[in-house]
Amino acid sequence: MKEYQSLFFWGFLIVYGAIMYAFSPKARSIGSFFKGESADGAKVSPFLLTTSIFISWIFAKSVTNAANLGASYGIVGGVAYATYWLCIPIAGLVIYRLRRKFGATGLVSFLLSNYGAAASVAFCVAILVRLFNEVWSNTAVVGGYYGDSGSMPFILAASLFTIFTLVYSVRGGLRGSIVTDVIQALVFIVATLWVIVTILPKHGVGELVTTGSWTLGGGVDLLLVAVLQLVSYPFHDPVLTDRGFICEEKTMLKSFIVSGILGFIAIVIFSFIGIYGSMEGIAAKGNIPAELAKTMGIGSTILMTAVMIAAAGSTLDSTFASLSKLVGYDIPAILNKDVYKNAIKIGIISMILFAIFGNLPMIVGTDILKATTISGTMVIGLAPIFLLHGFVRPTRLGFHLSFWLGIFLGVAFAFDAKFFPEFLAIGSGKYSMLLGINFYGLIACTLAYALPGLLCKCEDKR
Numbered sequence: 001m002k003e004y005q006s007l008f009f010w011g012f013l014i015v016y017g018a019i020m021y022a023f024s025p026k027a028r029s030i031g032s033f034f035k036g037e038s039a040d041g042a043k044v045s046p047f048l049l050t051t052s053i054f055i056s057w058i059f060a061k062s063v064t065n066a067a068n069l070g071a072s073y074g075i076v077g078g079v080a081y082a083t084y085w086l087c088i089p090i091a092g093l094v095i096y097r098l099r100r101k102f103g104a105t106g107l108v109s110f111l112l113s114n115y116g117a118a119a120s121v122a123f124c125v126a127i128l129v130r131l132f133n134e135v136w137s138n139t140a141v142v143g144g145y146y147g148d149s150g151s152m153p154f155i156l157a158a159s160l161f162t163i164f165t166l167v168y169s170v171r172g173g174l175r176g177s178i179v180t181d182v183i184q185a186l187v188f189i190v191a192t193l194w195v196i197v198t199i200l201p202k203h204g205v206g207e208l209v210t211t212g213s214w215t216l217g218g219g220v221d222l223l224l225v226a227v228l229q230l231v232s233y234p235f236h237d238p239v240l241t242d243r244g245f246i247c248e249e250k251t252m253l254k255s256f257i258v259s260g261i262l263g264f265i266a267i268v269i270f271s272f273i274g275i276y277g278s279m280e281g282i283a284a285k286g287n288i289p290a291e292l293a294k295t296m297g298i299g300s301t302i303l304m305t306a307v308m309i310a311a312a313g314s315t316l317d318s319t320f321a322s323l324s325k326l327v328g329y330d331i332p333a334i335l336n337k338d339v340y341k342n343a344i345k346i347g348i349i350s351m352i353l354f355a356i357f358g359n360l361p362m363i364v365g366t367d368i369l370k371a372t373t374i375s376g377t378m379v380i381g382l383a384p385i386f387l388l389h390g391f392v393r394p395t396r397l398g399f400h401l402s403f404w405l406g407i408f409l410g411v412a413f414a415f416d417a418k419f420f421p422e423f424l425a426i427g428s429g430k431y432s433m434l435l436g437i438n439f440y441g442l443i444a445c446t447l448a449y450a451l452p453g454l455l456c457k458c459e460d461k462r
Contacts, residue, residue, distance in 0.1 A: 074212020
């Protein structure tokens with residue numbers, strides 16, 4: 001029986017790759033490969049855009065993190081992590097303003113025209129770090145359903161999943177990513193219904209939502225970290241922001257608002273898995289959904305594996321698409337190169353290289369939650385740059401002071417939290433220092449951006 005079960009899991013992984021390849025349209029033009037247009041040049045429809053944003057941000061690591069935090073902090077942990085999804089409407093509003101008032105056609109080009117080449121290059125580096133994190137953090141979750149971290153089945157499954165996703169991403173670019181998102185979203189919805197049907201009858205919504213303690217030590221410190229990062233976190237994620245420039249402004253804004261709300265609800269629901277697991281006395285080993293599914297039989301394990309592969313695939317193919325646009329289209333524009341010459345070929349090569357090197361952290365093993373909290377701290381300096389543009393005179397000095405201060409704080413915290421004095425911590429919970437760094441850091445970055453513009457009495461020469 002165990003041999004048949006094993007064959008099914010590996011077979012499912014292969015069938016998944018074949019289906020995604022079959023449904024992914026072949027992108028032959030710049031507009032299709034980088035901007036998601038159809039073969040006849042039509043813009044992305046509202047339904048496709050909303051679905052794509054929703055499922056592309058339901059990362060496999062997100063579902064796992066939500067469940068793990070639910071197990072650790074009850075409903076507080078689930079709400080804390082789900083709060084990150086409210087940055088999608090915020091990003092939509094900011095992008096809407098930048099497009100309508102300042103004529104922005106993309107964040108990289110916007111920074112290039114307003115803050116100079118050095119600013120846009122620095123921003124591109126931050127994006128590359130984000131995309132790098134998205135590769136290993138999602139493939140590691142898939143590998144966890146085939147073996148323990150670092151084991152041969154774990155690495156093999158994660159590697160095969162990467163290869164299958166890479167193949168159809170090379171074929172379809174952003175258009176292929178958006179189209180296949182519909183299938184991946186359907187799989188996720190089925191899994192969400194499974195969570196509701198399986199868990200709620202036994203414990204009920206009332207019991208689940210009253211778990212945890214609404215205190216700083218009970219997970220509210222992480223909730224506040226998420227709230228502080230709402231105004232900066234989305235802007236270094238091209239998986240999200242690229243979709244803010246591929247259709248008409250009002251259509252984009254509606255899609256961002258709807259998908260953000262739906263994402264928040266979905267993540268809270270999936271945190272119920274961790275809460276339920278905690279109530280049932282299931283030991284947390286870093287992947288609560290997998291551990292719970294194993295206790296509920298082969299059917300539950302199969303379904304949970306399917307949803308994780310679908311969620312990870314929707315994020316990974318979007319990561320590859322955004323990477324190819326950044327390397328093949330945006331960076332050449334910064335360098336004043338012909339963006340149409342060999343753009344798709346360069347984008348495909350960048351996908352292949354990232355597929356290889358982006359999986360190194362997965363192989364050695366690391367905490368997937370760090371892909372969110374640490375990178376979120378590194379980019380807190382982006383908040384004043386995009387939110388205050390036009391309210392404060394934009395200066396190159398202001399950009400670099402704010403941006404690099406955020407990078408310094410995030411990197412320093414990642415290497416050694418003890419680098420910072422204890423009095424900066426807010427509360428005494430697990431995330432007290434992270435909260436303090438984000439709170440005081442956001443204030444410092446805002447001042448660093450605004451003061452040069454407020455003090456400068458001459459026009460900024462861009």
